[in-house]
Amino acid sequence: MAMNRVQFQPGLSMAQFMERYGSEDKCEAALMAMRWPRGFECPRCGESTSSTFVREGRGYWQCSACRHQCTLISGTIFASSKLPLTRWFLAMHLLTQAKNNVSALELKRHLGVSYKSAWLVKHKVMEVMRLRETSRELDGRVEIDDAYLGGERSGGKSGRGSPNKVPIVVAVQTTPQGQPVLACLRQQPHRAEEVAIFAAQHIATSATVVSDGLWCFRATQIVGADHERVVTGGGRASVELPQLKAVNTVLSNLKTAASGTYHAFNFAKYAHRYLAELQYRFNRRFDLSAILARLLRAAALTTPHPGAVIRMAEVRH
Numbered sequence: 082m083a084m085n086r087v088q089f090q091p092g093l094s095m096a097q098f099m100e101r102y103g104s105e106d107k108c109e110a111a112l113m114a115m116r117w118p119r120g121f122e123c124p125r126c127g128e129s130t131s132s133t134f135v136r137e138g139r140g141y142w143q144c145s146a147c148r149h150q151c152t153l154i155s156g157t158i159f160a161s162s163k164l165p166l167t168r169w170f171l172a173m174h175l176l177t178q179a180k181n182n183v184s185a186l187e188l189k190r191h192l193g194v195s196y197k198s199a200w201l202v203k204h205k206v207m208e209v210m211r212l213r214e215t216s217r218e219l220d221g222r223v224e225i226d227d228a229y230l231g232g233e234r235s236g237g238k239s240g241r242g243s244p245n246k247v248p249i250v251v252a253v254q255t256t257p258q259g260q261p262v263l264a265c266l267r268q269q270p271h272r273a274e275e276v277a278i279f280a281a282q283h284i285a286t287s288a289t290v291v292s293d294g295l296w297c298f299r300a301t302q303i304v305g306a307d308h309e310r311v312v313t314g315g316g317r318a319s320v321e322l323p324q325l326k327a328v329n330t331v332l333s334n335l336k337t338a339a340s341g342t343y344h345a346f347n348f349a350k351y352a353h354r355y356l357a358e359l360q361y362r363f364n365r366r367f368d369l370s371a372i373l374a375r376l377l378r379a380a381a382l383t384t385p386h387p388g389a390v391i392r393m394a395e396v397r398h
């Protein structure tokens with residue numbers, strides 16, 4: 082078997098993880114360093130002097146200027162959670178280091194918490210990932226294609242797919258030789274005007290877009306990028322175009338993620354987040370030793386998302 086650059090890279094081992102984040106004190110110190118790298122900073126007024134006290138076993142800071150009281154987790158994605166930070170950190174470790182997607186059910190077993198708690202932890206972490214990827218822009222050679230949430234290509238049957246199928250658009254930036262570099266996946270109706278918006282948001286004007294005959298004009302006319310049109314004789318789905326190899330690689334990752342998810346319904350309802358999780362992991366797959374620290378920092382800087390908000394499906398405008 083050929084050596085795989087992703088599989089054989091040194092990630093963060095469980096032993097290293099435990100050494101760094103194996104106790105509540107260590108997790109608190111790490112979160113403190115990420116949230117307030119220069120020491121306490123009042124979330125309300127920016128003041129740096131404070132007093133501290135403990136109430137019901139939890140440490141509080143009180144701002145010396147405006148008297149605002151906060152904990153280390155208030156104002157972050159961890160806000161109002163009853164779980165210890167060690168559980169959150171372990172969840173983030175598993176969600177970033179595991180080779181395949183970790184389902185909420187699997188997370189429940191690893192964390193020793195209820196399914197409901199594990200689901201919420203996973204979805205909050207996925208939301209952090211989604212927010213980090215919203216402004217992703219692809220440049221250089223970019224393959225683009227339409228597909229469905231389960232990872233199947235649409236086969237050009239625009240508007241005629243099963244009503245249960247969730248349409249998505251997949252774009253992958255590659256090296257000039259076609260090796261995948263960065264991916265961008267969005268739940269997106271397969272309509273020209275919607276794809277044009279996707280292209281405007283995620284494809285640089287200097288990119289060269291590669292698509293099959295059906296898609297190129299739609300995706301590129303708005304952003305003004307060059308395009309390379311691959312025309313095939315037969316049906317679209319019957320041929321796996323070598324020019325769209327990177328897209329197919331990402332779609333096969335998506336198939337694996339979809340099949341490992343406990344509830345298919347869940348996967349469709351929260352498609353925006355599952356796609357973002359896959360995109361986040363894919364785009365950082367060559368940097369597994371730093372990915373956890375980067376995710377922790379993003380989590381510390383992400384504002385609270387109450388469970389009710391997390392449980393809502395994506396609102397599309």
Ligand SMILES: [Zn+2]
Pocket residue numbers: 123124125126127128144145146147148149
């Ligand atoms: Zn203050």
